[in-house]
Amino acid sequence: MFRFPEGFVWGTATAAYQVEGAATEDGRTPSIWDTFAATPGAVRNGDTGAVACDHYHRLDTDLDLIAQLGVDAYRFSISWPRVMPEPGQVNQKGLDFYRRLVDGLHERGVTPFVTLYHWDLPQYLEDRGGWVARETAQRFAEYADVVHDALADGVADWTTLNEPWVSAWLGYGYGLHAPGRAEPAAALAATHHLLLGHGLAAEAIRHRDPAARVGITLNLSPVAPATDDPADQAAARRMDGQLNRLFLDPLRRGHYPADVVELYRPVSDFAFVHDGDLATIATPLDFLGVNYYRPNLAADEPAGTDPLAAGVRLPPDVARTAMEWPIQPEGLTEMLLRLQQEYGPLPLYVTENGAAFHDYLDPAGHVNDPQRIAYLDAHLRAAHVALGQGVDLRGYFVWSLLDNFEWAEGYGRRFGLVYVEYGSQRRVPKASAGWYRDVVRANGLT
Ligand code: FCB
Secondary structure, X not given: OEEOOOOOEEEEEOOHHHHOOOOOOOOOOOEHHHHHHOOOOOOHHXXXXXXXXXXXXXXXXXXXXXXXXXXXXXXXXXXXXXXXXXOOEOOHHHHHHHHHHHHHHHHOOOEEEEEEEOOOOEHHHHOOOHHHOXXXXXXXXXXXXXXXXXXHHHOOEEEEEEOHHHHHHHHHHOOOOOOOOOOHHHHHHHHHHHHHHHHHHHHHHHHHOOOOEEEEEEEOOOEEEOOOOHHHHHHHHXXXXXXXXXXXXXXXXXOOOHHHHHHHOOOOOOOOOOOOHHHHHOOOOOEEEEEOOOOEEEOOOOOOOOOOOOOEEOOOOOOEOOOOOEOOOHHHHHHHHHHHHHHOOOOEEEEEEOOOEOOOOOOOOOOOOHHHHHHHHHXXXXXXXXXXXXXXXXXXXXXXXXXOOOHHHHHHOEOOOEEEEOOOOEEEEOHHHHHHHHHHHHOEEO
């Protein structure tokens, strides 16, 4: 029996833009994702989050689905432009929605884990430079105060940012996510301002509420060289630098990794780093959230030294998900152990783990997803191995409660424990939902 410690938090997760819809209702203004999704060619099939899972209008149904899973916790994010639709303006109707969500969770015995930023920057801030502009970090701390004041009596666990690497690098460095800019120098400035925003928001929340638990969620992924050729090893170190250490080192050690700074000297003078910023960024964390999906293999790319373009290889003969991501649960054990050893001691949560497969509703009205069950089972066992080796892992959240808007991939990639028939908005719990409910009930696997 793979039992988990007493008090281990079992959860599931979503993010505002991926599920809410109601993009123009009750005062919400556009985020960069509304703008990006409306850009021809940006998102597969031209999908947008305008309706998504219509969660905004189906809150009670979805709260009941969460309760049926029997989970301890639900991780969701707040839509910044719903809460602050214009600069400096607070929208009570937006806050009321999240109040209903938090109260509805408590009524069902579920603990809310709030993420303040899961990629949907107000468009009015992008128009002033977005995360490339230092001002955005300050605005983020003000927004954190607004949300905290409204929800603090019902929320103890606060995550500032979800996956700042994705915001900075896919959004500003490679142009694959909103706002669709492809300039490494912009991605570096965005990285810094996101981290600064995290530190300022964490300080603001703690100032008001010393008992609050404040953390950040990173997408972390071990990087191995494709071969033991020194050139491939150097490529792996570059990718690990950009993906993992560029975020972990300032947060935990108060400085940027010297090799990454060197790599980018030709494109940036790093003048955006001001005195005192790194002390703010390194403010103590109550927990670190880890989103783990897959590891990476890096190969040298003669065309240049860009860490990501530097040949991300897929391991041969490894099963993949519908995202084409290789299924390698041992990468989760490796990453958790590394965090403990190199960046700990530190309470950790797996804030996202899950997989997309080509699920379908069968004629009997069931969705049978044995591959997702196998994926989740294997990753929980991998997390259990890390626990057995002393890692301070406090909880695990399945991505995702519902099939939803999978960013640039649109609705074609289904990650939910619950199937969503988008035409009717009917929800059908998949076989994995029943499996997860049993795991939570048993607090482990047999
Ligand atoms: C993560 C995101 C989450 C979801 C999963 C599949 O990078 O945080 O919103 O899209 O990937």
